[in-house]
Amino acid sequence: MRLISYHLKGEPGVGVMTDATRFVALPKAAPDLPRTLKQVLAQRDGLDRARAAANGRSADLSLSDVNLDPVIPDPYVTWALALNFKRHIEETRLTTSTQYPHLFIRHPGSIVGHLQPLACPPPELDRAYDYEGELAVVIGRGGRHIPMDKAKDHIAGYACYNEGSTRNYQSHNRQFGLGKNFERSGSFGPWLTTPDEAGDIYQKELVTRLNGKVRQRTRLDDMLFSVEKTIAYISGGHLLRPGDVIVMGTPGQLPPPPGEKESDPSNQFGPIKVKGAVHMRPGDRVEVEIGGLGTLSNSVVADEPAVYRPL
């Protein structure tokens, strides 16, 4: 099953995809189910009821009829891993523990849904605005002190994530702070794919494209810390809750095509130069695709200028 979170006329809803673009709207098909995916996951039989309601029913709506939200718009916590793919560790020459995952938190305001625009910071704030294609894991049943061999029982599904980062802010101080949490700098979608449909995630390939050119390509078995190890570690200190998100880190850059200027380190504005990396700019389109989990696609627009705006 593949599920989306959306808004239609200001009201939140959950949908079950029937093909690549159309879905059954659960507010209509299952009016007794809660209206957000986090609340559906919090009910022990929530996903089963969603499946039963959508079974055999034809689609009500198309993705273009609604505003897509991040797969989980309001997670209690989004834990993100830094430096979890071996090639990314090598290319940045940064150090990380091989014993404990490298964890930080992203907040919901920094994330948009599939087909929603990403906001590129004004150039005077940070010209090094970078994509990071990643695998997102969504927690279904919560728990504390989850052993590795039980971790799979707590996974509701998987999705693609663009963990967009503003590199100069990221290096302002030792904790990443705003560098990983600029307003609308990342994305999460297109949908949640449940484990029965996703299959073995370690056999999958992740591909990131900027304006159609492949910039990252890796198999998901290149992780330093597996999903199971990470769930075991986090749940040692944190009660994992339904709808919590764990983002597994980004792989390295592909070597650039010979002679390509835009990906040359001399054209980069961040504190760490990486061959093959290209900053995102207004007008770009960025995609993160994981085999069988769909393609997360976002345009990039200029964020509003850096002018005082009281709410």
Added chain:
Amino acid sequence: MRLISYHLKGEPGVGVMTDATRFVALPKAAPDLPRTLKQVLAQRDGLDRARAAANGRSADLSLSDVNLDPVIPDPYVTWALALNFKRHIEETRLTTSTQYPHLFIRHPGSIVGHLQPLACPPPELDRAYDYEGELAVVIGRGGRHIPMDKAKDHIAGYACYNEGSTRNYQSHNRQFGLGKNFERSGSFGPWLTTPDEAGDIYQKELVTRLNGKVRQRTRLDDMLFSVEKTIAYISGGHLLRPGDVIVMGTPGQLPPPPGEKESDPSNQFGPIKVKGAVHMRPGDRVEVEIGGLGTLSNSVVADEPAVYRPL
């Protein structure tokens, strides 16, 4: 005005304190007002309506009649500053930028309210569980790109914060991760004091006591980054929202009384030893007091043992 967040019979409420222990319950005095303080702050006239409803009314309830929540139980984001007091920077011998605040995020599950127990991690996980007395700033009116000279217009009030930290986890990797986010490891209270009642916060003294002994004592003008500077910096990348919390960092430890064993570095279990610091243990009581903002008091209990607990 001083406001609390609480639960009574499973229902959330906001209260206006009338003296040190009693309050007007707004669900009764102002049934049209929203039931959470974040929602009250999101209404432009929310605080004015709360004030009008409580004005001249006698108290309905006492703090001991309810379960107190963190001042804002569900902030959109809690930004916390590391290494923002000069003596704390010196005693830890850690580096920090003097140009940009050192920011990380805490999530709500790591925080409890006034008079609620803090959870000390099982000793096999981390024996270095430390208090950090801090000033919390709560955002009222939201905004982006807030200049320093407008920052005060966006502050709803102040409170005390115990930014409890598990030091071994904090040093597991370069980002703080779980070290600043152990379940129920910190606290936030006792209430929100509005700026008109709080006065000049830089003239105030912060005191942290463990089992009645003063361990931290500082004036709040010892900060590297002021509240106004921090609001200006954060709002450059993040749209500050009503109810967002900014926690301003902890001061240093007081020198220990001569001959005191428990605060000797040789009796400390963390990666960084600091003269005068004492870890928290089950059975302790910890208090953070800021002049005019009240005293945040919590007992410390042993967290449940590290045994698998699916929800």
